[in-house]
Amino acid sequence: MKNQEIAEIFTRMADILEFKGENAFKVNAYRKAARVLTDLTADIEDLYNNKQLGEIPGIGQALQGKIEDYLLHNRISQYDALLNDIPKELFSLLSIPNFGPRTAALAYQKLGVQTLADLEKVIQNGDLVKLPGMGEKKVDKIHRGLELIKVSQTRISIAVAQSIIDQVISWLGEKAGTQITRITAAGSARRGKETVHGIDILAETPDGAAVLQLFTQMPNVTEITGAGDTKASVILENRYQVDLRAIPAASYGAALQYFTGSQAHNIKLRGIARDRGLKINEYGIFNEHGKIGGEQEEDIYRLLGMPWIEPELREDRGEIEAALQNRLPHLVTLDDIKADLHIHSTYSDGQLSVAEMAETIRSLGYQYMAFCDHSRSAFYANGLDENRLLQQLEEIRRLNERYSDFAILAGTETDILPDGSLDFPDHILKKLDFVIASIHSAFETDPTGRTIAAMKNPYVDVIGHPTGRLISRREGFALDIDRVIAVAAETGTALEINSYWDRLDLSDLHVKRAIEQGVKICINTDSHQAAHLTMMEFGVATARRGWAECKDIINTLPLEQFRARQKRNR
Ligand SMILES: [Zn+2]
Ligand SMILES: [Zn+2]
Structure with missing residues (x-):
């Protein structure tokens, strides 16, 4: 459905107009239209094909023209024109609570703030607080918002993450053949979270260098941000980052456990290991004499005295206690x-x-x-x-x-x-x-x-x-x-x-x-x-x-x- 795509553009147009100091009436018309489109459950393309655009309340003729423009040409020409002369990361800046279009305009004109990094700098060097209408409290709120945005910017919907994971795994499966013996996505994607923070894939292989090189040659890679012996990172056309780690068989289970998380789950497990005189890390589980397991993920849990825990439960919400008492749920499949x-x-x-x-x-x-x-x-x-x-x-x-x-x-x-x-x-x-x-x-x-x-x-x-x-x-x-x-x-x-x-x-x-x-x-x-x-x-x-x-x-x-x-x- 194009509804959301158009709503997003209208919101951005409103933001830019407000940033440029245009009149409030015009700005609000776009904001209202964006809300209407977001709440609409009918497909805007169907409405257009049935000539029913005029029946949507709150969307006048001019806006209908822009919707048509988008449906026919996949772009809205007025929007493209508006994109000139605005800060490079305007929309990221505006997603910070307490940092609206007017504040952004001020920070841009007076301090040349174009990016999140620029903003961070003028917060730190004390320039932002000197702007009219600012103050310690407001700057503090903006600063906290900025930190949140830095995290949320990298979150991906599970549906998108899953389709990227499927593509990478199937491409590598085809190209690397028997060089890869096990391959699994780790991280929050494996835990089935609704949004995912970065995509992390583990491959068991005797020839890490070759597999990592293949990975960086995937057709939709636009940038290679890291390439070593054990890990490579790439940015895909859709701007998402994917990391691939090459793991030897002996530590694959331990690595999978470690990189699946969550952090809270792993911290608690490490505590239990310590109490038993053991140590766990991404390479295996160890006692005072050396490594005692790590090829299978089950090794880690078994040697800590509990059954394997389903990844979706690993949030430190009582699953470790349940495992120790052997009362884990039998999850629906x-x-x-x-x-x-x-x-x-x-x-x-x-x-x-x-x-x-x-x-x-x-x-x-x-x-x-x-x-x-x-x-x-x-x-x-x-x-x-x-x-x-x-x-x-x-x-x-x-x-x-x-x-x-x-x-x-x-x-x-x-x-x-x-x-x-x-x-x-x-x-x-x-x-x-x-x-x-x-x-x-x-x-x-x-x-x-x-x-x-x-x-x-x-x-x-x-x-x-x-x-x-x-x-x-x-x-x-x-x-x-x-x-x-x-x-x-x-x-x-x-x-x-x-x-x-x-x-x-x-x-x-x-x-x-x-x-x-x-x-x-x-x-x-x-x-x-x-x-x-x-x-x-x-x-x-x-x-x-x-x-x-x-x-x-x-x-x-x-x-x-x-x-x-x-x-x-x-
Ligand atoms: Zn419904
Ligand atoms: Zn329904």
């Missing part, structure tokens, strides 16, 4: 998932027909699925009214007759309206097999009360993307998650892990809190096209990071048991 229960079709804003989507999902090996298209209040997503919903229900019933090994549930993703009611009355919901209720608008209007009201409806099975967050774009709405979890437990309503890469909502920590209260989770992809279906892996990773087992996830159940535990059937 991708293979356990029997159904994807949040799928959109062309009835609302999906790209494939009901029949095409069902066949695709069946071919992935699932046993059942549910169509949950949008309801009428989601007009921007072509939401269904009662008639169209019943028409879809009919089509699904007919389609089901084709299959003996696969079942299609007829559902809805009904909007939770500002007053907490749903888009369909109970007698309609009752006809469906499955109901997800989600908040898509009026985020400020009592999201907790509305979510609770929806959970009290006997036909609502799942609350979709419960907090509404969009990773690094929009914070979740102000939801009292503990109250929501309590009522979910009381009513037997499941909470969703929406696997869409920029949602991952619930987050890992929320999942842990929910299942500790006995709340069930439903992991869905919210797919609008076939390519989205594979995002299930990120939802499962999030569940695993939240310590979820098979029994915590309703869509691991065979269909019959799934039906038996639905609220309406109990």
Whole structure:
């Protein structure tokens, strides 16, 4: 979807105009349009193709022209023009809290601040604090913001990281052949974190120099930032850095353990090792006589008196204590998932027909699925009214007759309206097999009360993307998650892990809190096209990071048991 790309450009245009001291009315028009595009769930390209751009509230003719410009030429010419005469790293500078376009303009004009490094310098040499309107306190806040930005700038979404990792591993697999005997991504990617701080890949090889050299010759490398005997670092076309470490077989397990982290997990392990008179590092595990293990990751854990710990748990959230007492959870796996229960079709804003989507999902090996298209209040997503919903229900019933090994549930993703009611009355919901209720608008209007009201409806099975967050774009709405979890437990309503890469909502920590209260989770992809279906892996990773087992996830159940535990059937 181009929605977000265009929203980003509009935000930048607003920033530049404000930086240049243009009038507030113009600036605000761009900011508002960016917000509208971000909240829009319909694909802007579809709206454009259907000549519906004019129907989006808050986007006037001039802005429509720019959207068209982007959709047709992949650029907005006014934006390109605005990019002249601005500091080199303006957008990075502006992402610092308390450092808005006006402050940036002042720092640029008076002190020549063009980059984050320039800013750091004028903070340190005391020039910034002398500018009009500054002061120790404000400079201090900017300084702390700057430190945060330096860290967050290098964070990558797990979906992007995973695709880069897959590319690197498959390219090396092809070129290096038998020179590489084991290869794994380490770091936060291996731990399944929603965003990843740098990509770190380990290769077991007897000929490190040759493998590292091959790595630096990958076709999409634009810069080699380091190349030694044991490690090489490159920058790819997409500006991301990837490190490859060449490790001999004898220490591969120890290196994998060490570089997977987290730091907190490893610090605690080192403490345990010390207490036992042992030492662990990236080369192995040692006692006073020398090395006693390190070829396998399991060696490290076993010699510390515990079973191997799944990477997703390694956050020092109680996993080491659990391992020592032999009560680690048996984490849910991708293979356990029997159904994807949040799928959109062309009835609302999906790209494939009901029949095409069902066949695709069946071919992935699932046993059942549910169509949950949008309801009428989601007009921007072509939401269904009662008639169209019943028409879809009919089509699904007919389609089901084709299959003996696969079942299609007829559902809805009904909007939770500002007053907490749903888009369909109970007698309609009752006809469906499955109901997800989600908040898509009026985020400020009592999201907790509305979510609770929806959970009290006997036909609502799942609350979709419960907090509404969009990773690094929009914070979740102000939801009292503990109250929501309590009522979910009381009513037997499941909470969703929406696997869409920029949602991952619930987050890992929320999942842990929910299942500790006995709340069930439903992991869905919210797919609008076939390519989205594979995002299930990120939802499962999030569940695993939240310590979820098979029994915590309703869509691991065979269909019959799934039906038996639905609220309406109990
Ligand atoms: Zn939704
Ligand atoms: Zn959806």
